[in-house]
Amino acid sequence: MMKKNVFLLIVTLLLTGCGDTDNKQNKSFAMSSLSSSTITAVIDSLTVKAPAADIELLKRGVNHCATFWTPTDGTDDEFTAFCMANFAATPEAKAQLFAKLQTNLEILYGNYNKINVDLKVPLHVTGSELTDIDMRFGALDPFAHFFDDMFASKIAFVTLLNFPFYTLEEKNTLGNSWTRAEWAYARLGDLYTARIPAHVSQALAQVSSEADNYISAYNIIMGNLRSEADEQLFADNMALISHWGLRDELKSNYSQGVKGHEKQRIIYEVIKHIVLQDIPQQVINDTTCLWKPISNKIYHGTEEIAAVPEPDTRYKMLYNIYRATIDVDAYSPIYSTYLQRAFDQQMEVSAEDIVKMFTDFITSGQVKQVAQLIETRLGRPLEPFDIWYDGFKSRSTLNEDDLSQLTRRRYPTVAGYEASLPSQLMQLGFSRQKAAEICAKVKVDPSRGAGHAWGALMKSDKARLRTRVAANGMDYKGYNIATHEFGHNVEQTISLNDVDNYVMNGVPSTAFTEALAFVFQKRDLSLLGYNAVSDEAVALQALDIFWGCYEIMGVALVDIRTWQWLYEHPNATVSELKATIIKNATDIWNIYYAPIFGEDNSPVLGIYSHMIDIPLYLPNYPYGHIVEFQLEQQIAGKNLGDEILRIYPVGRLTPNLWMQHAVGSDVSVTPLLNATQQAIDQFNSKH
Ligand SMILES: [Zn+2]
Known part of the structure; x- marks a missing residue:
């Protein structure tokens, strides 16, 4: 969060x-x-x-x-x-x-x-x-x-x-x-x-909220899917949201053998129909129709009925956001396009720099090597949906129930967890005095949801850490998330209270607070007293993050190209926008992915929901991991507390200047690529 x-x-x-x-x-x-x-x-x-x-x-x-x-x-x-x-x-x-x-x-x-x-x-x-x-x-x-x-x-x-x-x-x-x-x-x-008039900002809020509702209510009833052999592969009441639910189900089937592979192929067909908009309207949120996604035929019972494709609703949502955004442009003299607001203003990296950075990454020599590693692990050639390969998750040798027993004993209540925070910071290398000073500014509350960190915006106020503690104590999952949120709170507190001028408070963008949250979260076991994570776990994590970035950077390039096209074609129609997104997705696929996956013209990069409801937000995810690996490389072998206190009080410089202060160079993909290469070498020498 x-x-x-x-x-x-x-x-x-x-x-x-x-x-x-x-x-x-x-x-x-x-x-x-x-x-x-x-x-x-x-x-x-x-x-x-x-x-x-x-x-x-x-x-x-x-x-x-x-x-x-x-x-x-x-x-x-x-x-x-x-x-x-x-x-x-x-x-x-x-x-x-x-x-x-x-x-x-x-x-x-x-x-x-x-x-x-x-x-x-x-x-x-x-x-x-x-x-x-x-x-x-x-x-x-x-x-x-x-x-x-x-x-x-x-x-x-x-x-x-x-x-x-x-x-x-x-x-x-x-x-x-x-x-x-x-x-x-x-x-x-x-x-x-x-200086945006109320009616203009309200109009944008309205269409954004409609797009959000469309995305949040777009479910495929998986129990109604049939293979070409008329077989039901998914549980009766499984309803999956596009695209996250479909993607996560696809990921979870990597450990399910031949049956899992068959399910993955069906999910991939569903995804293609959603992007191409030839999905029958009758199978969205509908429990009455059976659907064979491979032949795209639908049935009532055993009787085939005529499939009526969903109109271009998916792309109409994005189109409406575009139209409302153009109206905002007219009142934005300084950042006069959405591209400028998303990149120059919000991320403080130009779209050109992001495109270059992502292109360098997805054309790096590591892609082919990681792909080979995945093929070896799968025992088959890659297929397009393997952009979501999920087999690099490290399986800890520690039993989660044992860990939960330990965390419940240590943190029986919210107050108990809050009281432990100073000693956690001391374990990470902060002095007793600084640990006490930071933790005096963090208040822990029992959360209704999974948890979040909410920073203060004045020095006299406290940051909030919201976390779940059950009646019998905090389980390991809750503790793991709380450690992530605590990382945010530490950043929030230092970059508010230790920065010289109030207007400089904070970090360059969300990527820089996420990076510290991940640095904390990765150390949750060592905070519990377990030895440092194994080399294998470190290598797996680098490979997992590398492959995730490889996927999402491609989607981000489609997103960027689409908005550039929109600004070049202000009078575009919905159907032209649809054709362009599909073209951009397949073009990017054919250049950067088809050579790895051996299949041309896959539109799979067009499936990401945020492209529709929060356009141009996607680049933040891989950018966060790039920052994280630069920080990790910098703090390796050093006192973490000292490094955090050296780096974060600089406040909100631009990303490149912040990173020069932090690690001596601009934001760069090199540390993540190096960590990936090291992981590849480690696996190749072992297996
Ligand atoms: Zn977070």
Whole structure:
């Protein structure tokens, strides 16, 4: 589970913020109502008034401020008066303004976040009975009017005028030599990049929610599937969601011999029908029809009936998101496309860099070698669905029941688990004092769900670790997840409390907090007193992560290519979009996967549900593993506590600059590829 990150929060706010009420007629971004002569005159006057100011920064600030200024904010004369009165003319005045802005941002974010956490307690924490009124309070969003308020009060304009925005490229190049204060000023400049009217953000939220509902309610009734020999292979009441449920069932059949292989082939046929949209409408969420996916025939009892393909609903969902996104673009002068928002803004890596990194990875020499290893283990040639090969999971020699017995004894209650946290940190190399300091900022609650970590957004508040502890104590699964969440809490606490400026708090993106959570989770057995994991387990894990990245990077490339195409074809129809996704999926397959799997034209890379309901989110998953392996390589043989305390207080630099600080190089796939090669060599020498 990921943390509540200020950065992502800001992005969410952009999408949910209520804006001005006048309906913008002009769709291309033309929010500014000011004449260019007014803007030039303001720049000239300010240059005279503030001779010490950096002229380039001054121009940039006035222009940014002007970009967002609408008639409701004032006339040209009022704009001029505003800039003259609010420009911080000296470095001292600017520093003072910055300090006040960031103090008040911490008050707003910190308390809004605390309200959010507190109102959702009945939803997230066990105890009282969950009622309708809890759901209503839980659905309130304290941040909903933040941007509206900031623009209406002109605090946004003061910020835009004095702390201008820098592009990702500028941050990565200029940022190398910036002082910490300059970095903090630049982060403040990231705050106001769009001014989206309420009806536009609501329209996007609406279609996103429809896509989410479509995906969450798309089940295949597996008991109704038949082989061509009319055999039922799956249990009667097994309903699997596309695509995760289908994929996980496919994975679980690797240990089921010939029968398992037959089931996998049927699931693969189902997946192809979903992507190609020739799946009969009658077999989605329907318990009455029997379906032979290989011949794509459907039956009532023994009688064949006419199959009516699902209309292009799957692609209509994505199309609707695209249309609503284009409307958001019109109010986003700084990141004016969804690609820019997903990459430059959210991940802070350009789409070009991601494509290059992923392409390097999936064309690496390790792919062929791992594929050979899998063929040897399977005893058959690979088939396209083996992109989900699941046989690298290490089977621990430790018995899970024994482990649960131990964890139940050690952690009989939530309070007992919370009390153990400082000594866990000391085992990982933190000093007694630092361990106590961090754990004083982490509160453990009994979770309704599997658990999560929710960070604080002000130093006076605590991070929450939600975990499950049954009446007879915490079982091993719960302990394993809690160790992951604790890793998040440690990152959240250090990167809030130990970072110099509040606006620098956090990590570059979710990948960087997930990386630390995985570092903790991997050490759960050693925290229980077991010896370090075996070399074989380490090798298996590297192979498992490598193969998972190989799969999802291909899907991410399809996702990216599709959005690039959409922006090149703004008038595309749903059926053109469908044809393009299928073409992109098969093109990517034919270039990078077909040579490994020996079958051309598989559309399987088009199945991922997030491509439909949360487009362009997928690259975050493999990126997280890339970061994780760079961190692991850095901390090998060192004191983990010392390294965490050296690395994480740097706060939210860009990913590349953060990684240069952490390990001395840019974000790179090399450590993961090296770990994979080492694992391959280890297996080849043994077997
Ligand atoms: Zn996590």
